[in-house]
Amino acid sequence: MSADDVIRSSVGDIPVPAIWPVAKILRMPLGECRVAIVTTAGLKPSGGVELWQPTDASFTVLPASARDVQLSHFSPNFDRTGIIQDLNVVYPADRLNELAAAGVIGSVNERHVSFMGAQFDATFSTIIHDTGPEAAQLLLDDGVDVVLLTPI
Amino acid sequence: MSVLAHVLERAGLATVGISIVRQQAVNAKPPRMLHCDFPLGRPLGRPNDVELQTDVITAAFALLARTDVPVLADYPLAIEDESDTPAACPLPPRHDPDVPAAVDEARGLRRAYDRSVATYGRTAVGRIADADGIPGLIETMIRIEGGESLDDVGWDAAALHSAGQDIRAYYEEAGLGLADVTGARRLESWLYQTTAVGALLRSTQRVLKAAGVDRNTWYYLLPRTQPR
DSSP, X not given: OOHHHXXXXXXXXXXXXXXXXXXXXXXXXXXXXXXXXXXXXXXEOTTOOSOOOTTOOOOEEEETTOXXXXXXXXXXXXXXXXXXXXXXXXXXXXXXXXXHHTTSSSEEOSEEEEOBOSOSSTTOHHIIIIIHHHHHHXXXXXXXXXXXEEOO | OHHHHHHHHHHTOEEEEEESSHHHHHHHOOSEXXXXXXXXXXXXXXXXXXXXXXXXXXXXXXXXXXXXXXXXXXXXXOOOOOOSSOOOOOOOOOOOTTSOHHHHHHHHTHHHHHHHHHXXXXXXXXXXXXXXXXXXXXXXXXXXXXXXXXXXXXXXXXXXXXXXXXXXXXXXXXXXXXXXXXXXXXXXXXXHHXXXXXXXXXXXXXXXXXXXXXXXXXXXXXXXXXXX
């Protein structure tokens, strides 16, 4: 069993909180949609590379033009060399810009959002009731239609 | 991330996510998820593979048209370059016999680290020290391995974790400056299994555990899949 298989088997069945699912049905062409990234990689703006502490369910706002964002995730249990070689393996900001230029998506929002996944305390209550809705409102206020979620 | 998808959808945003732990997506049932059987840490695929990354995103966006949610689709390509086999990176010869081997080794890797920063334009070193401070972090780690407590050296658990991650980042990035390594985790295994600093970190973790220090303090000093 590979290292990744070991990690996947240990986190795959982390308890999930009861959530009544609601799905937003997109009723406009993707080519007219504004898109933002929401990542759980624990990214911070330049100068904020200090470790993202476990149980910290807050989020950071990343300017869409910034490429000097820093990985601050506390967990050591994933490869960290890919993101050094190419930020887009986790945070595909360049790829979204290219898709906007090609007309596949309408536009890229001027800011993206990062949380940190793999929290010690898996109650998720802060994300469900506080920081998650705050991040959503921030993106709605920007006119975002679609969110691309990326893990690490 | 799956929980976050539900929260954003409830607020009125259409979401699609990349999954790298399939069972989590199965259990949490976010509305639209594309599972990619790629190495952890690389959810969009291979570094600098623009064509693949674009195809992954395009496949994810295609799920936005689905109304039969929740939908969990599988990307048709798997990447299996993750390996527990250490990368073949040459270590610097012993230079200064008057300093501990781990410190000497770290100093000897500095030019390789600088090459990596020049090539890739980024570094993850800097949580608690910059590259100049790495030998000092290693010296502090040697004191802990020697039996001094975290209080003795002026660190708390967060400082220990940060130091461990800074040292890891310095070595992995030096490894990128030494060899053309593209597979996931190979530099991680090179650090922890073949270097003097890797042996120091493993030993430090054992010392903290044996001293009865709280598990959350020492557990995250190493990836859990590396030899202890």
